[in-house]
Amino acid sequence: MKENKNQLMNYAMYSGVFLGLFWVFKYLFVVIGISYPALNFLGTLLSIGTPVLLFYFLVKYNHGFLEGKMSFWHGVQFSILLFFFASILESVVVFIHVKWIDPAFISNLFDSMIKMAQTIDISKSLVAQLSEQPLPTPFNYIFNNVIMADVFLGLVLSLFIVPLSMRYKPQQNI
Secondary structure, three states, rough: OOOOOOHHHHHHHHHHHHHHHHHHHHHHHHHHOOOOHHHHHHHHHHHHHHHHHHHHHHHHHHHHHHOOOOOOHHHHHHHHHHHHHHHHHHHHHHHHHHHHHHHHHHHHHHHHHHHHHHOOOOOHHHHHHHHHOOOOOOOHHHHHHHHHHHHHHHHHHHHHHHHHHHOOOOOOOO
16 A cells, blocks of 8 residues: 555644643643652653553554555554654643743752662762763753653554554444
8 A cells, every 4th residue: 555645744743733732731740740749640640641642543543544554664654753743742841841930950850860870879980970961951851851752652652552553443433
């Protein structure tokens, strides 16, 4: 079956908006969870929604646009694009947070990471090397820890969820 790249991009962008909004909602629990650990736990629980939404969008794409003939690699492509577009929306909110709302967020995060490295008793030279590293700029932090991490997560999840979504036969047309 010939791939329709235009359809792939359009639906990945459309679905990426919804996944991105979900991630923004989940990120709010991370930010508020700094003060209220119960909300941080709830934000962690919401993480199960990401693979569920990926499965939903893959099934909808496969049966709604491709008539159930999606190939494995086509599904992986869709998943990566979906996560990329969703990460763009999430990165805007993270940028606003780390640049204007809480500029100390990145430094506090790295300080916590250094303290954790000291408590788990790793070599002193590694801890010293970690503490001497310069803090990333908000752009570098977002590119590495939001966009690249989300796209990698999309790749890994797609390897497991695409085969499931290809086998799933919905009861009704989506």
